[in-house]
Amino acid sequence: MTGPxxxxxxxxxxxAALVIWTGLRGRLPAIVCLAIxxxxxxxxxxxxxxxxxxGPQSALSGWVYVDELSVIVLVLISVVGLFAALNSxxxxxxxxxxxxxxxxxxxxxxxxxxxxxxxxxxVPMLNNLGIMWVAMEATTxxxxxxxxLYRTGRALEAAWKYLVLGSVGIALALFGTMMTxxxxxxxxxxxxxxxxxxxxxxxxxxxxxxxxRLAFVFVLIGYGTKVGxxxxxxxxxxxxxxxxxxxxxxxxxxxxxxxxYAILRFKILTVATAGPSYTDQLMIGxxxxxxxxxxxxxxxxxxxxxxxxxxxVEHMGIIVLAVGIGGRIALFAAMLxxxxxxxxxxxxxxxxGFAVQAFGSRSMNRMRGLLSLAPxxxxxxxxxxxxLVGMPPFAMFTSEYGLLLGAIDGGRGVVGxxxxxxxxxxxxxxxxxxxTVSYREPRPGAGNAEVSLSFVLSVSAPLALLxxxxxxxxxxxxxxxxxxxxxxxxx
Amino acid sequence: MSHEFAAGAIDILAISMVVLAVGIVSARSMxxxxxxxxxxxxxxALAGLHAGLALESWHIVAGAVxxxxxxxxxxxxxxxxxxxxxxxSHAVQASLSSHWLVFLAVLIALVTIRSLDTRPFDTxxxxxxxxxxxxxxxxxxxxxxxxxxxxxxxxxxxxxxxxGMALAALTALNGMPLLIELGVFLDLLLAVFVAFVYxxxxxxxxxxxxxxxxxxxxx
Numbered sequence: 001m002t003g004p005x006x007x008x009x010x011x012x013x014x015x016a017a018l019v020i021w022t023g024l025r026g027r028l029p030a031i032v033c034l035a036i037x038x039x040x041x042x043x044x045x046x047x048x049x050x051x052x053x054x055g056p057q058s059a060l061s062g063w064v065y066v067d068e069l070s071v072i073v074l075v076l077i078s079v080v081g082l083f084a085a086l087n088s089x090x091x092x093x094x095x096x097x098x099x100x101x102x103x104x105x106x107x108x109x110x111x112x113x114x115x116x117x118x119x120x121x122x123v124p125m126l127n128n129l130g131i132m133w134v135a136m137e138a139t140t141x142x143x144x145x146x147x148x149l150y151r152t153g154r155a156l157e158a159a160w161k162y163l164v165l166g167s168v169g170i171a172l173a174l175f176g177t178m179m180t181x182x183x184x185x186x187x188x189x190x191x192x193x194x195x196x197x198x199x200x201x202x203x204x205x206x207x208x209x210x211x212x213r214l215a216f217v218f219v220l221i222g223y224g225t226k227v228g229x230x231x232x233x234x235x236x237x238x239x240x241x242x243x244x245x246x247x248x249x250x251x252x253x254x255x256x257x258x259x260x261y262a263i264l265r266f267k268i269l270t271v272a273t274a275g276p277s278y279t280d281q282l283m284i285g286x287x288x289x290x291x292x293x294x295x296x297x298x299x300x301x302x303x304x305x306x307x308x309x310x311x312x313v314e315h316m317g318i319i320v321l322a323v324g325i326g327g328r329i330a331l332f333a334a335m336l337x338x339x340x341x342x343x344x345x346x347x348x349x350x351x352x353g354f355a356v357q358a359f360g361s362r363s364m365n366r367m368r369g370l371l372s373l374a375p376x377x378x379x380x381x382x383x384x385x386x387x388l389v390g391m392p393p394f395a396m397f398t399s400e401y402g403l404l405l406g407a408i409d410g411g412r413g414v415v416g417x418x419x420x421x422x423x424x425x426x427x428x429x430x431x432x433x434x435x436t437v438s439y440r441e442p443r444p445g446a447g448n449a450e451v452s453l454s455f456v457l458s459v460s461a462p463l464a465l466l467x468x469x470x471x472x473x474x475x476x477x478x479x480x481x482x483x484x485x486x487x488x489x490x491x
Numbered sequence: 492m493s494h495e496f497a498a499g500a501i502d503i504l505a506i507s508m509v510v511l512a513v514g515i516v517s518a519r520s521m522x523x524x525x526x527x528x529x530x531x532x533x534x535x536a537l538a539g540l541h542a543g544l545a546l547e548s549w550h551i552v553a554g555a556v557x558x559x560x561x562x563x564x565x566x567x568x569x570x571x572x573x574x575x576x577x578x579x580s581h582a583v584q585a586s587l588s589s590h591w592l593v594f595l596a597v598l599i600a601l602v603t604i605r606s607l608d609t610r611p612f613d614t615x616x617x618x619x620x621x622x623x624x625x626x627x628x629x630x631x632x633x634x635x636x637x638x639x640x641x642x643x644x645x646x647x648x649x650x651x652x653x654x655g656m657a658l659a660a661l662t663a664l665n666g667m668p669l670l671i672e673l674g675v676f677l678d679l680l681l682a683v684f685v686a687f688v689y690x691x692x693x694x695x696x697x698x699x700x701x702x703x704x705x706x707x708x709x710x
Contacts, residue, residue, distance in 0.1 A: 128671070130667060130668065130670075130671035130674075131670065131671060131674060133671070133674075133675075134671065134674030134675060134677070134678055137675075137678040137682070138678060138681075140682075141678065141681050141682060141685060144685060145685065148689065148692075151692065151696075152696075153696050153697065153704065153707065154707055154708060156689060156692055156693060156696060157704075157705040157707060157708055158708060159689065160642065160689055160693070160702070160705060161705065161708075163682065163685060163686060163689070164636065164645060164649065167649055167682050168633065168636065168649060168652065171649075171652060171653060171656060174656060174675065175629075175656050175659065178656070178659065178660050178664050178667060179664065181664065181665075181667060181668075182664040182665065185665060191668070192668035192669070192670055192671070194668070195668070195671070237708075238708045241708075242708070297710065300710065301710070306710075
C-alpha cells in the first residue's frame, strides 16, 4: 500500500494546498487542514506498521522506498503535523481576532502549511537522492513563506537570512549529490536511477572513496546548514522564533529531522566505501560544537522562542554527536533522541506560543507567574522542559545516558562526557528560565488568553505520547528503532 | 564534434565565465551586474551545448536549453523588472571597495586553479579548466553574497554560485539526470521569485534594499 500512501501523504496535501490558495476562504481552510493532517497521521502509522511487519516497502517502480529509517522520520512528520494543525486552530483564531493577520493571510497560512507538510513527507519517501534534494529545497521555500506571514521587518529579516543561507547551504548539498552521482555513474551507468538509494546501497562498496569523501563534506555542510549545526546555525534562532508558533513547532520538531535524515543516508554510503573514521570525526566535531555554542545563548536569553530554538541547535548537536560516536548503543540513542526531541520541542513551542499571545510579548520577564495565571499551558511548558532536559522517566534521559554509555563502550568516553557536560549546562540554563516563568510572582496587569480544547490537545498529546514511548514502549516501536540502527550500522 | 575541439571550447568558455564573475564582483551598478550575469549564463549554456554534442548526451543538451530559459531569460528579466519598479538608487553598495573585491576575486581564482587537483574528476572530454573554474565561480558567488549589502546583488551572488555548480555538473560531472535537473531549475526559479517578493516588501518596510536594516535579531 506504499503507492497509495505516497498519494495520501504527498499528493493529497499538495492538491489541497493549491485548492485553498486559489479559492477557499473563511472557516473551511482550517477544517480541511485538520482533516488532511489527520488522514496523513493515520496513513503514516499504517505504513509504519506495514514496514515493521513486512520489512522495507517500495512502490511506483522504485521511485518510492520506505524502510525503518525513513518510517521514523515519516511518522514523526505526520503525527507532529497533526498536533501543529490542531494548535493552529486556536493560534490563528487569536491572531485574526486581534487583527495581526487578515482572513486572506489565514487561508494562505493553511495552504502553505499543507504544502510544507507535503514537501516534508516527500523527503523520507523518495528513493532517489537527487529528487529528495528537490523536495528538501521545496521545504525551504514553503517554510520561508510561512515565516514571513507577519509582514514585519523582523519577520522579513528572519525569512531573508533563512532563504539566503538555506539556499547556499542546500546548493552545496546539491554539489555533494552531483559528486555522488559521478561516483555512482561509473558503477551503474548514467541513468536516472543511478541516484536511487536502493541501487547506491547495493554498490556502496565500489564507489570511488576520494570522491565520496569530498561529496560527504559538501553534503554535511549543506544539509548541516539546514540542521542548524554550528557554526552554520545563525539563521535558525531567527527563523524559528519569528515563525507563527505552530510552524515553529514543525520547523524545530520535524524539519530538522528531515535534514538529519538526508545526512544519514550519505553517511552510510561514505562509511561503506571510505571507512567510518572520516565521517565519525566530522560529525563528532560539528555535534560537540553545536551543543557547546548553544549554552551561552540559552543562558542569557530573554526571548522564550529564541531560547527554544537554541535548544534545538543543542539537541541536533546531541543527535549528530551520537551518530558520530557510532556503535549500536549510541546509534539507538540517536534515533530515540530524534523521536523524543520532535515530540517535546513541538509541544514546548505550542505552549510558548500561547504564552506569547497571552502576554503580548516574547520576553520571559513579562511571562512571570504563567503557572498561576494559566495553569494548563504553564504546566505543559514546565513538564515539557523537564522532559527536554533529560529527566527520567522521559526518553531523553535514556538517550543521553545511552550516548554516554555508547561513547565509553566505543573508547570515546571523553567525547561523550564532554557532550553530556555541555548538554547539562544547557539544560540547567533552560530549566532556570522556565522555572522563573512558572513560579515567580506575576507582574501586575499581566494578560490572559482563552484556553481552547484544540490547544489543550495539541500540547498534551505529544507529551502523553512521549511518556507512553518512554515508560512502556510498544514492541513495534523498539523493533523499528532497532532495524533503523541495523541500517545505520554499516558492517 | 570532436572531443579536442569541445574540450578547448569549454575551457575558454569556463575561463571567460570566471572573468565575467570578476566583473560582477566589481560592477558599480546593479543593472550592469545583472547584464554580466545574463551573459555569463549564456556562456554556461554554450559550454553545456559543446559537452552535450561531443558526448552525444541529449540530457546535457536539454540541461543547456534549460539554463538558457531560466538563467539567461527568466531570472534576469524578473530581477530587471524589479529594478525598474523600485525608485531607489541602483548603485551597488559593498562593504569593501571595488579594487579590493577584484583583488580578492582574482586571488580566489589563482589559488583555486593552482591548488585544485582534478585527479578523481578526469573528465571524459578532457576540459581541464572546467572544474577549477566551477569551484572558483562558487567561491566568487559566496564572496559577492558576503560583501554586497543590497538584497538584489546578494541574489546575483547566489546565482553566480549556482552557475558554478551548473558548470561542474554539465562539463565535469557528466550532467545530472534530466528529471532532477528540471526539479533543480523549478526550485531555483521559485527561490528567485520569493527573493523578488521579499525585495519589494523590503522596499516597502525600510525604503531601501540595504540589508544593513537587518540588524534587529541578535543573540
